[in-house]
Amino acid sequence: MAVKFLFRAAVALLIITLILTGGLILYLTITEFRPEEAMPVQILHQQNRLLGAADELTITTFNMGYAALDRDVDFFMDGGIMSRGLSKERVEQNLAKAIEFLQSLESDFYLLQEVDEDSTRSFRINQRERIARALPGYVTSYALNYQVGWVPVPVFQPMGRVVSGLQTLSRYAVHEATRFSLPSTSSWPVRVAHLKRCLLESRVPVDNGKELVIAHVHLEAFDEGGHLRSAQLAFLEEYARREAAKGNYLIIGGDWNHLLATNPREMQARFSASWPSWLQLLPDDLLSEFVWAYDEQVHSVRTLEAPYDPLRTFTCTIDGFLVSPNVEIIEVRGHDLGFEFSDHNPVTLRFRLANDAPLVHDEIELEEGQEPA
Numbered sequence: 001m002a003v004k005f006l007f008r009a010a011v012a013l014l015i016i017t018l019i020l021t022g023g024l025i026l027y028l029t030i031t032e033f034r035p036e037e038a039m040p041v042q043i044l045h046q047q048n049r050l051l052g053a054a055d056e057l058t059i060t061t062f063n064m065g066y067a068a069l070d071r072d073v074d075f076f077m078d079g080g081i082m083s084r085g086l087s088k089e090r091v092e093q094n095l096a097k098a099i100e101f102l103q104s105l106e107s108d109f110y111l112l113q114e115v116d117e118d119s120t121r122s123f124r125i126n127q128r129e130r131i132a133r134a135l136p137g138y139v140t141s142y143a144l145n146y147q148v149g150w151v152p153v154p155v156f157q158p159m160g161r162v163v164s165g166l167q168t169l170s171r172y173a174v175h176e177a178t179r180f181s182l183p184s185t186s187s188w189p190v191r192v193a194h195l196k197r198c199l200l201e202s203r204v205p206v207d208n209g210k211e212l213v214i215a216h217v218h219l220e221a222f223d224e225g226g227h228l229r230s231a232q233l234a235f236l237e238e239y240a241r242r243e244a245a246k247g248n249y250l251i252i253g254g255d256w257n258h259l260l261a262t263n264p265r266e267m268q269a270r271f272s273a274s275w276p277s278w279l280q281l282l283p284d285d286l287l288s289e290f291v292w293a294y295d296e297q298v299h300s301v302r303t304l305e306a307p308y309d310p311l312r313t314f315t316c317t318i319d320g321f322l323v324s325p326n327v328e329i330i331e332v333r334g335h336d337l338g339f340e341f342s343d344h345n346p347v348t349l350r351f352r353l354a355n356d357a358p359l360v361h362d363e364i365e366l367e368e369g370q371e372p373a
Contacts, residue, residue: 028192033147063344067095071308079305088123094341120160138169183231294320298334
């Protein structure tokens with residue numbers, strides 16, 4: 001009798017599990033985020049300040065870790081168990097510290113990754129809005145790369161609802177902002193709960209008639225074999241050559257999820273025992289005429305298999321910039337924040353543009369839908 005009861009209970013539990021799983025997959029399929037290959041992005045808080053070709057400029061990239069991946073947490077995709085911030089109070093503290101740091105830098109441009117808008121993992125705090133409000137003198141644009149109604153893993157504390165993306169801020173007028181879809185996983189049902197990676201382009205007019213094109217990226221991380229990243233790099237290469245052919249200034253910046261190092265293979269051999277499975281090397285021939293800008297001395301990322309331990313945690317540099325030959329690198333500097341409020345450290349590039357074209361812009365006209373400062 002007891003055996004029969006247990007059997008029926010197990011069957012009932014299996015049926016309920018299948019129904020719930022099927023219902024979740026159906027819901028995620030119906031509500032799946034399906035961005036177009038290229039789509040305009042709203043530009044908010046437009047500025048009338050025109051970029052001068054002779055100006056010395058700064059741009060900072062910072063993966064915010066949705067203000068939850070601080071020094072005391074791990075992450076289930078990287079060998080840990082956690083999927084959310086420690087508490088709403090801690091996320092608020094991390095976000096406040098990150099914003100205070102950004103304000104202190106006074107960079108001309110900011111490229112911010114993993115900025116949540118309405119996510120369970122960061123307690124539904126609208127980080128995009130908080131950042132824009134804290135930096136009122138900046139044009140801001142935001143492109144979603146992760147919008148899922150409910151991420152069901154890990155099972156015992158699922159990540160839950162995620163609305164997150166890339167945020168670009170500029171002190172100078174931005175003529176146009178566009179979201180370009182990067183190659184992403186296409187297999188169903190995995191794709192319905194997966195990131196939809198993108199490039200957020202900002203076109204900044206320059207007083208010599210050209211444009212400074214800022215391409216903001218956050219490439220794939222946890223793709224076995226690195227096939228998606230290879231496809232994304234191929235996309236970037238084609239994109240960069242197209243912009244270079246127009247004679248524009250181009251800066252591609254963000255979180256590359258590839259090792260940025262002078263001797264990457266030597267580093268890989270030296271740390272083979274602790275080398276994270278997700279960390280890939282860049283192709284040797286990737287846009288060889290372009291120039292890399294990163295800080296090899298101040299590592300920009302840590303692994304998340306456990307809370308941060310400066311004596312044990314693996315660190316390296318994956319955040320930085322790739323610039324066209326007509327962009328002069330003056331200095332690149334990583335900021336060692338001890339991974340206190342993010343699993344990344346920011347990187348700042350100081351640069352100037354080659355001034356080789358006549359002045360044609362007298363004023364900036366706002367596009368329809370743009371908001372003046």
